[in-house]
Amino acid sequence: MDITVIGEGTVLAAPDILRLHAGVEVRRASAAESFAAARVAAARLAQALARAGVAPQDVTTVELGLGPEYESYPKVAAYRAVQGVEVVVRDVSRADHVIDTVAGVGEEARLNGVAFEVSDPAAALAEARVRAFRDAAAKASQYAELAGRPLGRVVSVSEELTVGPPQPMRQMATMAAESAPSVNPGRRPLTVSVKVGYDFA
Secondary structure, eight states, X not given: XXXXXXXXXXXXXXXXXXXXXXXEEEEESSHHHHHHXXXXXXXXXXXXXXXXXXXXXXXXXXXXXXXXXXXXXXXXXXXXEEEEEEEEESOGGGHXXXXXXXXXXXXXXXXXXXXXXXXXXXXXXXXHHHHHHHHHHHHHHHHHHHHTOOEEEEEEEEEEEEEOXXXXXXXXXXXXXXXXXXXXXXXXXXXEEEEEEEEEO
């Protein structure tokens, strides 16, 4: 006879990498003009990011599009061209500067969202495993006591990992609103769920 319980442990980790989704979008009378203008705008964006300290290998093209926009089908009003990139910012304290850099490229610039991540979650996950296993052990001990049986050895262990949505970090009350960064990485919950099987002694 044995018993299986699930323990859970959560650690909040501060993200240290920003992934910014940005790009350019233009509309011109012809497809060729639109695509050429988009390429020029994309080159300006790449140059601006380089001046902002973003390494070329941290800029990846993730979107490329060209197509007509109709005034009333089949009459074409304009051709729309887009080029999107994912920008990896490895110093989140510079997030606002990089975002301002993108916005400063011109009217073609687009900002399409951000995502934060923890580059090295190993230490946080190790602590979460400790908490999860202790939680499972406490539950197993309680069940054994309720059953009137001594708890035996561990016979099985399996793990699941969950990365939760970011939680905002509290700002200092004395910080002026205008001096606070507009992009906040928050803290990301890293949760380990562990299923532990024990036998009864």
